[in-house]
Amino acid sequence: MTEATQGRRIAVVLFNLGGPDDQASVKPFLFNLFNDPAIIGLPGIVRTPLAKLISSRRETSAQANYALMGGGSPLLPETRRQAGALETVLNARLSGDTVRVFIAMRYWNPLTEETAAEVAAFGPDEVVLLPLYPQFSTTTTQSSLKAWNAAYSGSGVSRAVCCYPAAAGWVEAQAQAIGEKLDEAVGQPVRVLFSAHGIPEKLVTGKGDPYQEQIETTVAAVVAAIEARRGPIDHAICYQSRVGPMKWLGPSTPEAIEKAARDGVGVVITPIAFVSEHIETLVELDIEYGELAHEKGSSPYLRAPAVGIEPLFIDALAEAAVSALSRTGVAPFGQGCKADWKACPYRNGRQAA
Ligand SMILES: C=CC1=C(C)c2cc3[nH]c(cc4nc(cc5[nH]c(cc1n2)c(C)c5CCC(=O)O)C(CCC(=O)O)=C4C)c(C)c3C=C
Ligand SMILES: [Fe+2]
Numbered sequence: 001m002t003e004a005t006q007g008r009r010i011a012v013v014l015f016n017l018g019g020p021d022d023q024a025s026v027k028p029f030l031f032n033l034f035n036d037p038a039i040i041g042l043p044g045i046v047r048t049p050l051a052k053l054i055s056s057r058r059e060t061s062a063q064a065n066y067a068l069m070g071g072g073s074p075l076l077p078e079t080r081r082q083a084g085a086l087e088t089v090l091n092a093r094l095s096g097d098t099v100r101v102f103i104a105m106r107y108w109n110p111l112t113e114e115t116a117a118e119v120a121a122f123g124p125d126e127v128v129l130l131p132l133y134p135q136f137s138t139t140t141t142q143s144s145l146k147a148w149n150a151a152y153s154g155s156g157v158s159r160a161v162c163c164y165p166a167a168a169g170w171v172e173a174q175a176q177a178i179g180e181k182l183d184e185a186v187g188q189p190v191r192v193l194f195s196a197h198g199i200p201e202k203l204v205t206g207k208g209d210p211y212q213e214q215i216e217t218t219v220a221a222v223v224a225a226i227e228a229r230r231g232p233i234d235h236a237i238c239y240q241s242r243v244g245p246m247k248w249l250g251p252s253t254p255e256a257i258e259k260a261a262r263d264g265v266g267v268v269i270t271p272i273a274f275v276s277e278h279i280e281t282l283v284e285l286d287i288e289y290g291e292l293a294h295e296k297g298s299s300p301y302l303r304a305p306a307v308g309i310e311p312l313f314i315d316a317l318a319e320a321a322v323s324a325l326s327r328t329g330v331a332p333f334g335q336g337c338k339a340d341w342k343a344c345p346y347r348n349g350r351q352a353a
């Protein structure tokens with residue numbers, strides 16, 4: 001009997017932050033987050049006790065917010081849906097190969113170490129590391145890649161996608177979601193607020209984190225796509241979810257909402273750095289900032305959904321994975337990366353230094 005030619009075994013690993021499954025896991029999740037040197041850049045001897053303190057202090061208020069979503073975060077089920085959709089698209093695109101999509105969360109289950117063992121058991125020829133963060137930051141993508149590189153010792157050539165701030169399907173999915181909300185607001189003056197998760201300003205000014213620049217790249221592309229169809233729109237970038245005493249990127253989303261109220265316009269708000277629904281969209285944008293807009297008199301207050309399993313976005317992820325496998329063309333590294341950001345240190349899948 002002659003053996004059929006076997007295709008490649010390809011593992012695609014989706015990186016995300018992770019979220020607590022229930023009330024009891026809120027504190028250990030917060031501890032893992034604040035104990036990451038990418039989040040608190042202090043030596044372990046200071047950072048670990050500080051992480052214990054912050055996670056204890058924050059536990060009750062965070063639990064109350066997770067309780068508003070049924071007790072825990074929907075991030076894992078949402079990410080599983082994206083993984084399933086991507087696996088279907090990639091197996092169709094790469095027929096002959098066997099593609100499996102895995103999920104590695106940074107701070108809660110399935111944690112990186114567990115996924116690394118699963119991927120190793122799969123025995124891949126190729127491993128594509130694909131962050132569910134369109135914009136690169138040391139606090140998210142770099143942290144996940146470092147954890148992965150420390151945990152994975154299985155087979156295969158590893159190739160990492162650093163970022164895709166201006167990938168066509170991602171931009172178009174955003175433009176469509178915002179366009180639908182602008183249609184709902186027709187006849188009422190509104191400002192499109194592109195709300196990104198903030199990071200400390202020092203990471204950008206002192207460490208050259210390209211996150212802010214890549215947020216601006218995404219926003220410029222989305223605005224261009226919308227304006228090509230509807231003409232000029234009123235829009236602004238703002239940063240949500242500020243934590244701790246340091247100066248974060250600004251303006252903050254609450255400041256931007258207050259300004260919209262002062263300017264006498266309503267708001268169409270869109271999450272521009274998140275690709276699925278979770279606490280930052282369902283609680284912070286929908287509830288907290290919705291109440292603020294109401295209080296300050298900015299109306300209407302409409303929120304565009306995160307892209308989730310929108311086919312345009314899943315196609316953009318598939319395209320990033322396929323181009324990482326072939327390493328042709330500029331995507332996924334060319335668009336929006338700072339030329340001096342060590343020209344993407346993860347280009348070859350392993351951290352260069
Ligand atoms: C682009 C994505 C994200 C960046 C950048 C980011 C930076 C960052 N986050 C914190 C602190 C917290 N983040 C929390 C939750 C959380 N953050 C992101 C994404 C980014 N974070 C996600 C996807 C989630 C999970 C949401 C869920 O549903 O569970 C939390 C916990 C929630 C809370 O208590 O507010 C904290 C804390 C810092 C300090 C930081 C950059 C330095
Ligand atoms: Fe966060």
Ligand SMILES: [Fe+2]
Nearest residue numbers: 162333337344
């Ligand atoms: Fe890059």
